[in-house]
Amino acid sequence: MIPHLFDPAMDDVEALAECHALSFAQGWRAASLRDLLAGPGVFAFTLPQGFVLARAAGGEAEILTLAVAPPARRQGLGRALVWAAAAHAAALGAKTLFLEVATDNQAAIGLYEGLGFAVAGRRKAYYGEKDAHLLKVILPLPNPDEFA
Secondary structure, eight states, rough: OOOOOOOTTTTTTHHHHHOOOOOHHTOOOOOHHHHTTTTTTEEEEEEETTTEEEETTTTTEEEEEEEEOOGGTTTSSHHHHHHHHHHHHHTTTTTEEEEEEEEEOOHHHOOOOHHOEEEEEEEEEEEEEEEEEEEEEEEEOOOGGGGG
């Protein structure tokens, strides 16, 4: 399973919005995703049932969102998407990759820890009333075959 670098001019932004809506209570609209993708350093990787949206600038990168449709979870899609985003960010010159994750999202925390992310801080009430961990990993990530 090799993620595809999303081309906003050719690929379906509506499909990203649909996947995001399946993954989050407050899914992002296609217009919002289009606006983000038009920003400097913003890119996405997709698989048929998931995507990752990230931004690289100034030697750092950030995962803005990761969405995997519920029926496709726990099958390695999230890991493949994050790895692709990390590799692309490193190719763009990023030395570190950051993201926020809800402190009670154990499945996502397990995914990120398995990729080498560590807690770098905490954001109070980042998701409404829920706190978030700020996670960080040094790039480049090891080859995905080394994660097994």
